[in-house]
Amino acid sequence: MNDPNGMVYHEGEYHLFYQYNPFGDKWGHMSWGHAVSSDLVHWEHLPLALPEEGEIMIYSGSAVVDFANTSGFGREGLPPMVAIYTGHSEETKQTKRVEDQRLAYSNDRGRTWTQYSGNPVIDIGSPDFRDPKVFWHEATGRWIMVLVLAQEKKVRLYASPDLKNWTQLSEFGPAGASRDPIIWECPDLFPLEVDGETKWVLIVNINPGGPAGGSGCQYFVGDFDGTRFALDPSYPAEGALWVDYGSDFYAAVTWSNVPKSDGRRIVLGWMSNWDYTQDVPTAPWRSAMTVPRSLTLARTSEGLRLAQRPVDELTKLREAPPLAFPGGSFVEAAKWLSEQKNLPELLDVEMTFLGVSEETPFVINIRAGVGEVTAIAVVPASGKLIMDRTHSGLNGFHVAFAASARHEAPVEIANGKFTVRFLLDTSSLELFAQDGRAALTDLIFPAPGERSISLSSEGLKALSVPKVDRITIHKLKSAAPK
Numbered sequence: 001m002n003d004p005n006g007m008v009y010h011e012g013e014y015h016l017f018y019q020y021n022p023f024g025d026k027w028g029h030m031s032w033g034h035a036v037s038s039d040l041v042h043w044e045h046l047p048l049a050l051p052e053e054g055e056i057m058i059y060s061g062s063a064v065v066d067f068a069n070t071s072g073f074g075r076e077g078l079p080p081m082v083a084i085y086t087g088h089s090e091e092t093k094q095t096k097r098v099e100d101q102r103l104a105y106s107n108d109r110g111r112t113w114t115q116y117s118g119n120p121v122i123d124i125g126s127p128d129f130r131d132p133k134v135f136w137h138e139a140t141g142r143w144i145m146v147l148v149l150a151q152e153k154k155v156r157l158y159a160s161p162d163l164k165n166w167t168q169l170s171e172f173g174p175a176g177a178s179r180d181p182i183i184w185e186c187p188d189l190f191p192l193e194v195d196g197e198t199k200w201v202l203i204v205n206i207n208p209g210g211p212a213g214g215s216g217c218q219y220f221v222g223d224f225d226g227t228r229f230a231l232d233p234s235y236p237a238e239g240a241l242w243v244d245y246g247s248d249f250y251a252a253v254t255w256s257n258v259p260k261s262d263g264r265r266i267v268l269g270w271m272s273n274w275d276y277t278q279d280v281p282t283a284p285w286r287s288a289m290t291v292p293r294s295l296t297l298a299r300t301s302e303g304l305r306l307a308q309r310p311v312d313e314l315t316k317l318r319e320a321p322p323l324a325f326p327g328g329s330f331v332e333a334a335k336w337l338s339e340q341k342n343l344p345e346l347l348d349v350e351m352t353f354l355g356v357s358e359e360t361p362f363v364i365n366i367r368a369g370v371g372e373v374t375a376i377a378v379v380p381a382s383g384k385l386i387m388d389r390t391h392s393g394l395n396g397f398h399v400a401f402a403a404s405a406r407h408e409a410p411v412e413i414a415n416g417k418f419t420v421r422f423l424l425d426t427s428s429l430e431l432f433a434q435d436g437r438a439a440l441t442d443l444i445f446p447a448p449g450e451r452s453i454s455l456s457s458e459g460l461k462a463l464s465v466p467k468v469d470r471i472t473i474h475k476l477k478s479a480a481p482k
């Protein structure tokens with residue numbers, strides 16, 4: 001599998017469709033797989049939702065609940081679920097490669113689907129025009145679609161009264177990380193409140209050119225007036241902002257239709273990278289999604305920035321009681337950690353350090369099999385958080401994986417306080433620092449079996465600095481379907 005698709009909440013279920021090859025563990029025959037969850041933690045696999053249609057592959061897209069039945073696809077007064085996806089046809093001797101936009105609808109909570117007989121609904125004859133994300137725009141009372149002109153590094157916006165007839169509104173880009181030969185994929189556009197003001201976030205996934213090489217998820221902050229997206233003046237003149245600084249966070253988009261009473265904007269990424277995904281050493285499956293994360297916008301000294309945290313529902317997986325270090329010196333914390341032996345593979349760990357200064361870089365090591373260590377380094381002098389998977393475990397399955405070993409995120413350490421939370425799974429590490437202001441997600445392939453965590457530091461001026469305010473280690477239950 002690859003991209004998450006058609007994420008929509010409806011009647012108590014979070015739907016997750018995804019790019020799926022029903023015939024193998026490498027990319028091909030793209031279709032939409034389907035899973036549902038009532039809590040974003042436990043997922044039930046459902047039959048294939050949208051199979052490849054003859055020569056037309058079902059590429060990425062989104063899904064909406066059409067409450068007012070603007071499309072007319074509804075039955076018996078119930079709103080239909082409508083999927084808006086890209087139909088991809090490869091070049092043949094007679095025909096050119098085409099990507100166009102199509103609809104399918106369901107009247108039984110996403111279980112069975114019918115292709116719209118009027119497909120495609122948008123066809124501009126382009127070979128690289130894809131990944132429509134559609135939402136209902138209250139202020140102008142119409143549907144808005146964002147999608148990409150991949151090679152041109154542009155997002156295009158369209159509007160429609162009924163999901164069937166679309167009018168072009170505007171374009172955005174190139175911007176941010178836009179060097180050649182990058183292509184733009186999988187955009188999303190959504191509002192977030194900050195200090196009582198509504199701002200709009202435009203996500204654009206790019207490949208290659210990500211912050212850790214290969215695939216990456218960048219974002220823009222600005223305003224959307226119903227027609228046009230305009231960058232906020234605080235957006236950096238150079239470079240890009242990234243949702244996640246690791247190597248394995250791509251094609252990320254957000255859930256549609258999460259109830260207003262809940263109010264969250266929940267994002268999910270594909271936890272892999274096109275640079276090496278086809279050779280990742282897992283079997284009989286290949287690829288997974290990140291944990292769902294709740295997004296917020298914060299006004300910082302540098303401008304408007306995203307922050308994210310794993311959805312609270314994940315705490316259900318924590319086994320009670322946690323292992324807890326009540327606070328003490330760095331040396332005491334290191335000693336306590338060394339006593340927490342035989343940790344399982346699934347962990348949710350929280351740590352808070354105080355008194356962190358430029359002179360006090362330190363490293364959190366996650367150890368697995370003999371000599372296997374994944375290092376999380378905090379380097380206050382350069383304002384960096386570094387994840388190093390050089391010695392994490394298997395890395396020889398692809399040169400690009402072995403080469404992409406150290407990944408950095410900028411962190412701001414105010415008043416000497418540094419907080420970090422990481423979710424460790426059998427073959428992944430998802431790291432959130434400074435209340436989710438920095439996220440780093442990496443695949444790692446350590447030997448199966450027990451884990452341990454250690455703290456180390458070189459060149460500390462005084463070993464009592466920094467102080468460790470607390471460490472909480474939660475062993476996690478598996479969320480895998482039984």
Ligand code: FRU
Nearest residue numbers: 003019030059060185186251
């Ligand atoms: C992103 C992507 C999309 C496309 C899909 C095909 O990973 O390339 O642009 O719709 O994957 O599987």
